[in-house]
Amino acid sequence: MSSKINLHSSVKLGPYELPNRIVMAPLTRNRAAVGNVPHDLNVTYYSQRASAGLIVTEATQISPQGMGYPATPGIHSAEQVAGWRMVTEAVHALGGHIFLQLWHVGRISHPSLQPDGALPVAPSPIAPAGMASTYSGEQPFVTPRALTLEEIPGIIEDYRKAAQNALEAGFDGVEVHGANGYLLDQFLQDNTNHRTDAYGGSIPNRTRLLLEVLAAVTGVWGADRVGLRLSPSGTFNSMGDSNRQELFTYVVEQLNPLGLAYLHLVEPRADMNPPVQLGAAYFRPIYQGTLISAGGYDRDLANQTLAAGEADLIAFGRLYIANPDLVERLAHNAELNPYDRNTFYGGGEQGYTDYPALDSQLVGSN
Secondary structure, three states: OOOOOOOOOEEEEEEEEEEOOOOEEEOOOOEEOOOOOOHHHHHHHHOOOOOOEEEEEEEEEHHHOOOOOOOOEEEOHHHHHHHHHHHHHHHHOOOEEEEEEEEEOOOOOOHHHHHHHHHHHHOOOOOOOOEEEEEEEEEEEOEEEOOOOOHHHHHHHHHHHHHHHHHHOOOOEEEEEEOOOOOHHHHHHOOOOOOOOOOOHHHHHHHHHHHHHHHHHHHHHHHHHHHEEEEOOOOOOOOOOOOHHHHHHHHEEEEEHHHHEEEEEOOOOOOOOOOOOHHHHHHOOOOOOOOEEEEOOOOOHHHHHHHHHOEEEEEOOOOOOOOOOHHHHHHHOOOOOOOOHOOOOOOOOOOOOOOOOOOOOOOOOO
C-alpha cells in the first residue's frame, strides 16, 4: 500500500491529531432560530458530519452590527453560546473537531438587519453592487458609514469577546473570516478602503486591522487554535485591489511569525482567469504553516493536491451539504448525493438534515 499522503491520512492541526484531511468548509445555511440562536436542527446537521477531520462552522456574527443575512447564528449572547454548546457537545461525542468561524460582514448588510436601523459600517463609504438579503426579500445595498478611528478598538474588542464566547461554548478553536468581501477583507483591499489614517493607504496600514484582530483572538485561544480564511483572488461582494499579488503576499508573510493553526485559502475559480492564480500552489512556498485549500475539489483533484504538497488539508463545501458521510463516501469512492441549490439557504430539514447517508451494506471492498 502506498504511503503517499491522501485525504484519509491523519494530520496534526495545532494541538489536535485529526484522523483525516477532510474539512467541512464554512457554509451559510440561514437556519438559526429567533435571536440568531443555534438550535436542535443545527445540532443534527453538524453531528451528522462529525466524521470530518475538522468542521468549520458557518460564518457566525461577532456582534449585532456584524450581521448581514437573515437567520444566521451569532456568538455574542448567552443564548447563542448555549445553543452552540449543544452543537459542540454533539460533535465531540462522536469524536469530531469543530472550529467556529468569526464574522463581521461590514458593508454587506442592510439597515433592516442592523441595530436601530443604522447604516452598515465599512472602512470607507462605498456601496457594493447588487442586492442585500433581508427578511423582506432582496433590497439594494446602501452606502455604508465609514468607521471612525475611535470605533476600531471596539470592533477588535467584539472579536475578542466573540472568541471568548466560542471558548465557553466548547469549540476546539476559531477561524477568523478574512475572506469573501466582508469587513476584514474590505480593509485589506484598496477598492473598498480609501482611508487616509493608520488603517488606509499603504499595504501595511490596510493589513493593520486584520493583524490586530488576530492578536486579540490568539490572546484568548493561543495561536495554535486559531485559523484564518482569505480569498486572494475573490471578486465576490464587489471586491478588488490594484495589486492583489503584492497585497496578499505581504499579508501571508506577516502570518508566518504568528504560529497560527492554519491558513485557509479560497482557490481562484477557473473561469476568473486572473493573471496570477493566488491559491495554495502560489502561497505554499511563502507560508510556513499548515494550509487548507477550498474551492471546487473532487476526490481525485484533492488527493493530487495533497500528494503534490500544495496543501495539507482540503475543504469541501457543496459536497458536504449533500453528503453528511462524505468521509466514508470518499474512502470507498462511492456515489455522491447530488445537492439541491434550491434548499441551500433557509427553510427546515429539507435539504439540510434529510440527505441520506450511505447504506453500510453497499460499502464492500470497493
